[in-house]
Amino acid sequence: MNTAAAKFAAPADIEAFSQAVRGKIRADSKVVRVCIGTGCAAKGSRKIYELFRQAAEQSMDDVKIEAKCVGCHGFCERGPIVVVEPGEILYQRVEEPDVAEIFRETVLGGRVIERLLYEDSATGTRASKAEEIPFYAVQKRIVLENNGRIDPARITDYIAQGGYSALAKVLSSMTPEDVIAEVEASGLRGRGGGGFPTARKWRSCREAKGKPKYVVCNGDEGDPGAFMDRSIMEGNPHSVIEGMLIGAYAIGSEQGYIYVRNEYPLAVEHLGTAISQAREMGLLGKNILGGTLSFDIEINRGGGAFVCGESTALMASLEGRAGVPRAKYIHTVESGLRNKPTNLNNVETWANIPAIINRGGRWFADIGTKNSKGTKVFSLVGNVRNTGLVEVPMGITLRRIIDEIGGGVRDGKRFKAVQTGGPSGGCIPAEHLDTRVDFDELTKLGSMMGSGGMIVMDEDTCMVRVAKYFTEFLQKESCGKCTPCREGLAQMLHILGRITDGEGQVGDIVRLEELADLLEGTALCALGKTAANPVLSTIRYFRDEYDAHIRDRHCPAKECRGLFRYEIDEEACKACGICLKACPVDAITGEKKVPHVIDQDKCTLCGTCWEKCPFTAVMKV
Amino acid sequence: MSEEIELTGQIVKHYGSDKGMLIPMMQDLQAECGYLPIGHLRCLAERLDVPLSRLYSVATFYSSFRLAPKGAHDVTLCMGTVCYLKGSPMILEAISREFNVEAGGTTADRLFSLQAVNCVGACALAPVMVVDGKYYDGVTPQSAIEIIQAFPCEEETAEPSAKEGAK
Known part of the structure; x- marks a missing residue:
């Protein structure tokens, strides 16, 4: 079988194709992999890729050199990341002027450029390979294994790394029940937050009455500070598609949806490309691999509502309505999207499936703890x-x-x-x-x-302010359907606001706890039921900070404006006059060679002097 | 009027008149017009045979829809947890003060629309500002204002702030 775009007609075709592609890769031994995930792309990696591509094209060298875009390596902090094969040499913080040098020295000459390697700030040792860097060494990569290796826009890359072999295995030698049993043996629990056993969900949906059945991938990664699913969808979209295909076979579904957050344009683009490639090669559509499975996937972009990460809200959104959750007396596996049996799993859950099928549920279950596997x-x-x-x-x-x-x-x-x-x-x-x-x-x-x-x-983070941040976030994102969440969060935010403004009242902590209790017991969906967690956990572990705000009108982390003062350290002050000129209310006095002083009565606590002082002589007290 | 009919007609046809695809349809409409003009929404409601109020409920529920025209540029400031901890509220304040625009609003001269969003998922680069699809990392109140001030002469904004993140 050749490696030109082909249409697979049988499960065995995939392995043959994979071998053919791999055989070809061995000859092309030199590859420059440039990360184009959102993090690296923000630091200009697309331009760097372009320069490598041009250099490779113009190269007179006999060996074929390939420049390649790959998904996120995870080490976004150190981007743009460039890996050179052979040798798996990892360069970090690569800039445009470095490209020519890397190409000349490393790609052509096989020499390592020391200054671009990762340097351990504690020991000063440099690491040339990813596995030598502690950041990677402690990790165990299953889902992210191929992120950073394969070009997400090329299905051949994924297949060469063993992609779609799990699908071939399932379709050629396993019954739907076998698949569910394998997933059950793995002990996989939903990665979206709930932690519900995946196999149990699949079985319920398989056994549920009604047709058609739907398979949905939840890519509405709304948690601020989280971007796992984005990187998987961007960096290895086929792993999600393959997982969904296997799930569809096990459950008996012909139609899938991937619901992607509106803020992730690159993920939508890569998933779109991946789906059309899979269709072209006969991996999506009718009679996949010549068998009885027919399945296709559509992408839906979210509209920008956090609550849509909740299963019933997401389904309402897929139906073209406002994303409002409903009570779940009837589970979505029985009556979900358009009142049909619907199986919803998170991106990471789906991406785990191919590895579980390939290596076996037992292998997966050997990793992790008693009740949390993998x-x-x-x-x-x-x-x-x-x-x-x-x-x-x-x-x-x-x-x-x-x-x-x-x-x-x-x-x-x-x-x-x-x-x-x-x-x-x-x-x-x-x-x-x-x-x-x-x-x-x-x-x-x-x-x-x-x-x-x-x-x-x-230590500089005020925990009351953190609690307020999350409460504010959830209050804004509350859909407003049930009263405890709509009104309860507003009340909690009001109380937290007055605490951080220095107007907290004795008894406020108890009031917060009462409201939290109410929310947990009576809110309609998971958003409301768990909304008080940030407040409760900060009260539990950082009660002294709440007390300091309320009783002493003082913010120990010195973050809440008005609950600390600025003072100038006489010893550190060089009397340069910068703060004096910058103060918008002329609260700072002083002369040449005389340490400056802040008039606390005039000071509005804007913090300008603190920001501008070149000698860090302005202190928060 | 005919433009409204034509455009909504194309969009509805593209999705096979499926009412369930209302959100993608409205996203396409917004991509085409920059916002959701009331005339187009009326047309769309009529074609799909759903009440206009349903479209209005969707348009106001999801934060990505807008019912008023936007500015020439899009400025999106991330307010995710990490960006927040690293000072995005100060950046928002600085931009609002400097250009007299609120989050969710557009400057009087229609130069840009300012959005404060939950999280753009680029937390390793915090604080992040996205301008017309281009990500700026390690933004400060000062640099944010400078990036926006450079708008009229486009070429100058092409310089990424990569150096700042490397420090």
């Missing part, structure tokens, strides 16, 4: 040294993720909390950093796994 992708962000996407086995401690992969808190600050689970999650303090990452353990701490956002906060 790996989980987190977006490790905030005040850590290395930020980016990380995939770790379940059961790893929070401390290892933050210290070993993340490199610890940046700028020498002290760790205060890690926020997991998105706006409905909670803040976990330092004393619980040795907790194992697992659906149940995180819930016990008053947080949750959620979809996988992990935001590290340092």
Whole structure:
């Protein structure tokens, strides 16, 4: 079988094609892989790719050199990332002028350019390969394995790496029941936040009465601070499609939908390309691989509403209505989209399926803890040294993720909390950093796994303000259908607002707890039921900060305007006059060689002097 | 009037008159017109045989729809958790003050529309501002204003702020 675009007629065709493509790749031994994920692209990687492509075209070298766009490597902080094969040499923070040098030295000459390698800031050692960098070394990549290796816009790349072999296996040798049993053996639980056993959901939907049945992929990744699903959809869209195909076969569905957030244009583009390629090659459409399975996928772009991440709201949106959830007395697997049986899974869940089928449920179940199997992708962000996407086995401690992969808190600050689970999650303090990452353990701490956002906060973060941020977010995103969520969140926000303004009242904490209790017990959907988690977890672990705001009118982290003062350190002040000129209300006095002073009566606490002082002599007290 | 009929006709046809595809239809309409003009919405409602109020409910529920024309440029500021922690509220304040525009609004001269969104999913680059689809990382109140001020002379905005992120 040749490697030109072909249409597969039988399961065995895929392996033959894959071999043919791989055979061809071996001859073309030199490849430059440029990351074009949103992070690297923001730092100009598309231009860098273009330059490599031109250099490769103009090269007189006998060996064929290929420049390739690939998906996110995860190490967005260090972008743009360029990997040169052979040798898997990873260059970080590559800039346009570096391209010629990389091409001359590394691609043609086989020499490593030291200054572009990752340098460990603690030890000063440089790493030439990804696996030598602690950020990657601690990770275990299943879902992200091919991210950064394959060109998401080329189906041949995916197939060469073993893509669609799971589909071939399923269609040639497994019954739908076998597939569900395999997924059941893996112990896979939904990666979107709920953690519901995937196989049980599939079985219920398979057994539900009514036709047609729908398979839906939830790509409405709305949690602020999370971008796992974006990177999977952008970097390896075929893995999601293959997962959905296998799910469709197991459940008995002919139509799938991928609901993608409006803010992810690149994901929509790559998924669109991937779907049309899969159709051309006979992997989507009628009688796939010559068998009885017929299945196709449509992409729907979200309209920009957080609540649409909730299953019933998402389905309402797919029906062309406002995304308002409904009560779930009847499960969506029985009556979901257009009142038909509907199976909804998250992007990451779908992307796990091909690996489970290929390597077996047992292999997957060997990774992780008793009730949480496999790996989980987190977006490790905030005040850590290395930020980016990380995939770790379940059961790893929070401390290892933050210290070993993340490199610890940046700028020498002290760790205060890690926020997991998105706006409905909670803040976990330092004393619980040795907790194992697992659906149940995180819930016990008053947080949750959620979809996988992990935001590290340092000592300068005010936890009351964090609680207020999430409450404000959820209050804005509340659809307004049920009263507890609509009114309860507004009341909570009102109370948090007065606390951060220094007008908190004795009893406010109790009032917050009462409202939280009400929400949890009576709100209609998951958004409302869990909305109080950020408030409850910060009260649980950082009560002293609430007390300081209310009782002392003081913000310990010095973030809440009005609850701290600015003063000038006499010793550090060089009397340069910069703050004096910059002060908009002339509250600063001083002369040459005389340390300046802030008149507290006049000061409006705007912070301009603090920002402008070149000697950091202005202090928050 | 005929333009409204023609455009909505094309869109409805593209989706096979499926009422369930109302949101994609409205997205296409907005992509074409820049916003959702009332005349077009009336036309669309008529063709699909759904009440105009249903279109209005969808248009006002989802934050990406707008019922008024937007500015020549799109400025989107990310207010996700990480951007928020790293100072995006200050950036929003600075832009609002400098150009006299609120989040969700358009400047009086229609130069740009300002949007504050939940999260653009580029948290490793925080704080992030997206201008006409181009991502700027490590933005400060000062640099945000400079990026916007450079609008009239387009060529100058082509310089990315990559250096800032590398520091």
